[in-house]
Amino acid sequence: MPGLNLPEIRRTTPRLRLAAAAAAITLPLALAACTDNASSSSAPGGPIKVTSTGSECKVAASEAASGSLTFAVQNDGPEVTEFYLLAGDGLRIVGEVENIGPGISRNLVLTAPAGEYITACKPGMKGDGIRAPFTVKDSGTAAAVDADLQKLVDTGVSQYTAYVKDQTEQLVAGTKEFADAYAAGDADAARALYAATRQHWERIEPVAESFGDLDPKLDAREADLEPGQEWTGWHRAEKDLFPPAGYAPLTAGERATLASQLVADTDELAARTRSVELTADQLGNGAKELLDEVARGKVTGEEEIWSHTDLWDFQANLDGARIAFENLKPALQQKDAALATELDGKFAALQAELAKYAKGEGFAYYNELTPEQVQQLSARVDALGEPLSRLTAAVVL
Structure with missing residues (x-):
């Protein structure tokens, strides 16, 4: 990242090549x-x-x-x-x-x-x-193949619920590691952990955002703050780790307090997700919400305005949307096989476009992309958005 001499941000997710991920998983x-x-x-x-x-x-x-x-x-x-x-x-x-x-x-x-x-x-x-x-x-x-549509739907919901739980557990572990490094003043280690740990949050963002009191504590950007609102969470630490010109860094005590609050709020999120009950429409709508998150914040570079690690978030939102779709896919194939095939292709195309910007175990920084490259990514997002908007109705109605 120009001007900051940062170490390569590493990913703690499974070591799978993006080229392989570009081919959408189509297992029943x-x-x-x-x-x-x-x-x-x-x-x-x-x-x-x-x-x-x-x-x-x-x-x-x-x-x-x-x-x-x-x-x-x-x-x-x-x-x-x-x-x-x-x-x-x-x-x-x-x-x-x-x-x-x-x-x-x-x-x-x-x-x-x-x-x-x-x-x-x-x-x-x-x-x-x-x-x-x-x-x-x-x-x-x-x-x-079970012909009972409701059983396919119920199984898909059950598996997605397990996925949310798994990602939350990884978020808890990653957050504690990040918080320890950040509170200790090890900025290099904290920067290296930042984007990869946040991916676990971004994959399950619709579920995490459903807890209206926790979401602003954990994920509020500076531009989102209401007058008088205390700023905590990931983006507060982001600004401190990737400081803009003229920024006054937090003190050691302030970093320790912020890190402790981040861990406590993440633990609370994990406790709540253990009892979360999801439905098929929430999976379908959540998949579209994740793609909307990409369109609103990640492909515009507004989410990670200091670290410029938006493409890590982009990948995580895409992961979460794809998993929700694949969990519903067996039921969708019974209801609308053509839509299932179309979504397979659109997910693969968007993943392939994003894979062009892979670097090692991470991605190019967002501010390294040209306007033309951003436009190509945006076009792929739009192309997936329309058929994905039809997923919920196709499965539920």
Whole structure:
């Protein structure tokens, strides 16, 4: 970033190439369930044994045949754990089993088509977990697709709810790491963590914004402030870390107070999202809201006016919108297959356009883009916006 001599901002999300992400994930939504008293067998065709400890996630096999899969998860660690099967993008949750206490075994049973996946254990139910690649090979037998539209919708909502919970847990862990560095005066470390940590917030922004008292505490920009309103949250720290000319930096005590408040408000957000109940229309409308966020703030450069890390936010909003769509996609394919195909293409096109500005594990700074490049991104956003606006009605009505 010109003039600030900043380190490369790193991403703490799964290390997946943007070129791969440009191809929209089109796996059918898996129907998942969990049961207690998991078997420890890992014979071919039988349950795949998973052993979770405080520091390891041992999966007995790295591949399986498509169709019905069972993961037998044993917690040999000291803390409650969770186990996830994620789509290859590392974001969309195909199936999960949670609240596995020490010494307890539970099964995750699901239907998975051929493709690349990621397994993850979460000791202590925090952070992004201990991850490993997992391949499902084509068995030659087509997986049964549930014809019950309501069941497809309910499964999509359940999986998106799990996604919100997962992203919130990663936000909590990342915020604490950021806050520790910021409060300690380690500006280089805090700047390096800023954009990547905020991505977890941006992916679930419609849900986070639904808590009207927390949203301004965590995400208010200086331009949003009402007269007399105390300014806290990410953008207050942003201005202090990426200061404009003539800015008077916060004192060590002020930084510590701001960091403490950021952690406390994020913990409160996590507590509230644990009991959030979502509906199919909220998924569809939320996907459109996330794209609107891109159009209003990210593609205009107004969101991150000091750090210029708008493209990190852009990617995160796009991630969240795509996950909501993909969770509803099996139901949409029954109701309007043409719209599902159109959305697949528009999401892929926008992702491909954004991938042009990838740099290492991050992106170009927004102020490095030319007006023509911004216009191209904006055109792709507009092209996706119209069909995405039809998603909710197509699934719900």
